[in-house]
Amino acid sequence: MSFYAAVRDRIVSDTVCVANLDTFNSVPALFQFRSHPDFTPDETPYIIVRRPNGDESQATFSQNSLRDILILVSIYAALPQNSTFNEKLETLAEQARSLFNKKSFRYSGKTYAASVTGPVAVPTEAENLLGLGLTLRLQFGG
Amino acid sequence: MGKVRSKSKINITVGKSFVLQKVVNGVNAAAQEGENAVIDMYSLPPERTGKKYSSLPNRSSAPGESPAPQSGQTRQGVAHVPARIIGGFVRAVVSSRSKLAVMLELGTEKMEPRPTVSKLRDDPVLRKRLLKAFARGARR
Numbered sequence: 001m002s003f004y005a006a007v008r009d010r011i012v013s014d015t016v017c018v019a020n021l022d023t024f025n026s027v028p029a030l031f032q033f034r035s036h037p038d039f040t041p042d043e044t045p046y047i048i049v050r051r052p053n054g055d056e057s058q059a060t061f062s063q064n065s066l067r068d069i070l071i072l073v074s075i076y077a078a079l080p081q082n083s084t085f086n087e088k089l090e091t092l093a094e095q096a097r098s099l100f101n102k103k104s105f106r107y108s109g110k111t112y113a114a115s116v117t118g119p120v121a122v123p124t125e126a127e128n129l130l131g132l133g134l135t136l137r138l139q140f141g142g
Numbered sequence: 143m144g145k146v147r148s149k150s151k152i153n154i155t156v157g158k159s160f161v162l163q164k165v166v167n168g169v170n171a172a173a174q175e176g177e178n179a180v181i182d183m184y185s186l187p188p189e190r191t192g193k194k195y196s197s198l199p200n201r202s203s204a205p206g207e208s209p210a211p212q213s214g215q216t217r218q219g220v221a222h223v224p225a226r227i228i229g230g231f232v233r234a235v236v237s238s239r240s241k242l243a244v245m246l247e248l249g250t251e252k253m254e255p256r257p258t259v260s261k262l263r264d265d266p267v268l269r270k271r272l273l274k275a276f277a278r279g280a281r282r
Contacts, residue, residue: 051205
């Protein structure tokens, strides 16, 4: 099981997130590393779960190891026509944050302590696209 | 038998001001070290492992690596704001003024992130380097 799958499973099991998330080929638009070339963004947000930005180990031979993992979760959506903001984008970002912040995160038989920074604005290349990013910090000791 | 006692008087106000100046010196030293570290990360070596575009002089970075220097503009934009006392904190800022730096740092909808400045916060080796710089600066 990958980190992406573990993050995806938690998000798609939440009804508020699913209600505010776009679909791609009938599944929630939650991509790993980058969006599909055939996917066209619109006003309904989609999510990209990036590969871990950091994965630090402070293991020693005699002491329990601390693994410190950072995963960037980026949420993008187009600005609705005749509007100055995208409410679904903010709702999804805040809900995703609440799913992970100060919660335990089970992955590959180990339990990590999760904390979240953000959502903060992330840059986009397309002019009409808005982006919010969350940084998930997963820490495992022992 | 008599006792030997030593009395010291510390003027709290002067003492606080003295300690605060040391902290400011330390934070400034750490910020300068942070700026140096970011410039190092924007430089070669090590060689990056991404695509080699014919229009660019150096091989580009792969996701997760620090960006490769091409024109040098992102590296030139790295600077730090000296320490200021804000709301009970002594704060300095290391940043890059380049717009491209933000896109590289956080990624875009088409490009994966190439974190660099955030490594000052997240990389334990760099954090130690900043703490050592703080200690050196605070001793001055």
